[in-house]
Amino acid sequence: MQNQACSATGRAPAGARLHLLIGTMLFALVACGGLDRPDAAPEAGVSEEVLRTLALNALDGTHVPQNADALFDLIGPRISALASGDSAQAFAAGRFTEYGLERVELEPFELLAWDRGSASLEVVAPLSLTGRESDILSLGHVGGFDVEALLLNAGYGTAEEIAALGEEVQGKIVLVDVGSPPEYGRSVHRTEKVTLATDAGALGFIQYNNREGPLVPVGVATIGDYEAQIPAVATDLATGQWLLDAIESAPEGVLIRLRVDNWMERTRASNVLGEIPGRGNETILVGAHLDSWDLATGALDNGSGSLAVLDAARALAAHVRETGERPWRTIRFALWMGEELGLYGSRAHVEDRVGDGRLDRYVAVLNLDVVGAPTGLGAIGRAEGAPFLSRVRDALVAGGFELSEEISTGGGLYSDHQPFMLRGIPILTVGSRQRPEAAGTGHTTADVRSVIDEPGIARTAAVSAALLWAAANEPDLGMRWWTETEIGENLDRLGLRDPLERGGEWRWP
Numbered sequence: 001m002q003n004q005a006c007s008a009t010g011r012a013p014a015g016a017r018l019h020l021l022i023g024t025m026l027f028a029l030v031a032c033g034g035l036d037r038p039d040a041a042p043e044a045g046v047s048e049e050v051l052r053t054l055a056l057n058a059l060d061g062t063h064v065p066q067n068a069d070a071l072f073d074l075i076g077p078r079i080s081a082l083a084s085g086d087s088a089q090a091f092a093a094g095r096f097t098e099y100g101l102e103r104v105e106l107e108p109f110e111l112l113a114w115d116r117g118s119a120s121l122e123v124v125a126p127l128s129l130t131g132r133e134s135d136i137l138s139l140g141h142v143g144g145f146d147v148e149a150l151l152l153n154a155g156y157g158t159a160e161e162i163a164a165l166g167e168e169v170q171g172k173i174v175l176v177d178v179g180s181p182p183e184y185g186r187s188v189h190r191t192e193k194v195t196l197a198t199d200a201g202a203l204g205f206i207q208y209n210n211r212e213g214p215l216v217p218v219g220v221a222t223i224g225d226y227e228a229q230i231p232a233v234a235t236d237l238a239t240g241q242w243l244l245d246a247i248e249s250a251p252e253g254v255l256i257r258l259r260v261d262n263w264m265e266r267t268r269a270s271n272v273l274g275e276i277p278g279r280g281n282e283t284i285l286v287g288a289h290l291d292s293w294d295l296a297t298g299a300l301d302n303g304s305g306s307l308a309v310l311d312a313a314r315a316l317a318a319h320v321r322e323t324g325e326r327p328w329r330t331i332r333f334a335l336w337m338g339e340e341l342g343l344y345g346s347r348a349h350v351e352d353r354v355g356d357g358r359l360d361r362y363v364a365v366l367n368l369d370v371v372g373a374p375t376g377l378g379a380i381g382r383a384e385g386a387p388f389l390s391r392v393r394d395a396l397v398a399g400g401f402e403l404s405e406e407i408s409t410g411g412g413l414y415s416d417h418q419p420f421m422l423r424g425i426p427i428l429t430v431g432s433r434q435r436p437e438a439a440g441t442g443h444t445t446a447d448v449r450s451v452i453d454e455p456g457i458a459r460t461a462a463v464s465a466a467l468l469w470a471a472a473n474e475p476d477l478g479m480r481w482w483t484e485t486e487i488g489e490n491l492d493r494l495g496l497r498d499p500l501e502r503g504g505e506w507r508w509p
Contacts, residue, residue, distance in 0.1 A: 208240020
């Protein structure tokens with residue numbers, strides 16, 4: 001089957017068309033003209049000295065500050081399918097080309113785009129509570145609504161709490177804490193809560209922050225490719241507490257009017273891809289989502305991960321250029337769009353490659369979403385990856401990087417590793433910690449450059465570059481694809497069955 005990229009067409013912003021043309025021509029010369037016969041697998045992996053030197057060189061030549069200047073100070077928030085998102089795509093494609101990556105391309109996909117309009121909350125009764133202005137923001141994939149209904153305290157909005165309320169939810173606007181019960185064992189995503197409330201017959205949904213201060217945490221209301229069926233909004237802790245107190249003080253009930261008016265349209269955005277071709281026919285992928293929410297500059301979520309991917313690409317391309325070495329496996333770099341609206345870019349990338357077998361080339365995937373200073377290495381649900389990861393860790397520790405001896409095997413959902421993980425592909429991780437100032441700033445007006453740890457991001461980029469080079473040259477990572485049965489068994493073991501079932505993505509018995 002002809003490689004899709006050989007004939008791909010799609011909308012690209014004017015500033016990115018040159019990069020798209022160059023990337024398509026490069027791809028055509030190699031992919032459409034035929035690859036050389038792949039080399040045999042190496043007999044041994046990369047030495048610790050090479051990994052250590054690579055990481056230190058990456059750190060010494062970091063471009064994190066320069067790229068932060070462009071992403072945050074010039075482009076700002078990066079909204080999929082809007083002008084700011086197009087600018088970010090063009091910038092990333094330009095950087096990949098400048099750094100010397102090959103097959104640089106914009107990979108278009110369809111999505112339900114969304115842009116913020118107005119949102120308001122008004123207390124209609126009792127009269128003693130009317131007249132107060134509330135800080136309300138709409139969640140994503142919410143269109144236009146004007147509803148009036150009684151307010152209902154639904155706790156954290158978990159399945160158990162909604163079920164316990166029973167028919168009381170019907171016809172109400174539910175009020176929930178943005179967090180999860182301390183004893184629950186996992187976080188409950190807002191999309192789960194909106195879905196549960198909708199299915200129970202609620203007419204509206206309000207989540208309030210659980211942190212002091214004026215911050216209002218937003219996010220998409222539906223994880224699927226569809227509009228929310230009810231108005232779903234967010235507010236700050238003070239407003240949430242005021243509404244809770246109002247419910248307690250008004251036995252006859254609190255009647256509120258919730259109005260939202262947002263723009264949505266089915267259109268296109270593009271992932272940005274580039275790679276260092278390998279001598280074999282297998283691939284290691286590293287990705288981060290380039291898009292952000294609109295309230296600030298998206299510096300933490302996920303400018304931090306985008307900066308790390310860009311810097312790892314620069315460092316590895318420089319290593320190849322300076323040493324003349326080529327990895328055995330191709331190293332592919334991806335900056336995803338559409339993540340914040342439902343993992344659109346990474347889902348499309350996976351689905352496009354399932355049908356023609358190209359996905360089978362992926363050996364492992366590293367996802368960098370909200371990063372700071374590196375703390376350790378891991379692989380989601382895969383203790384068998386510890387020997388390989390420990391060797392990489394030891395090489396980096398010898399170079400002065402502080403990394404935990406523990407190899408992490410935990411992990412969750414709702415980021416761009418998810419489509420790959422649901423296919424059974426090994427997912428690598430680089431753990432990190434953020435500055436204290438970053439706590440609670442994601443998806444709010446406080447997600448700005450001053451809260452991120454740029455030196456820490458540079459160190460995570462250096463660690464990631466070494467990990468990718470090791471993975472691209474290791475004869476056997478010790479981790480294979482899970483079979484279809486094993487995928488279900490391991491996701492269940494990781495505690496992910498419940499949220500996947502609620503999201504309509506559980507396909508196992």
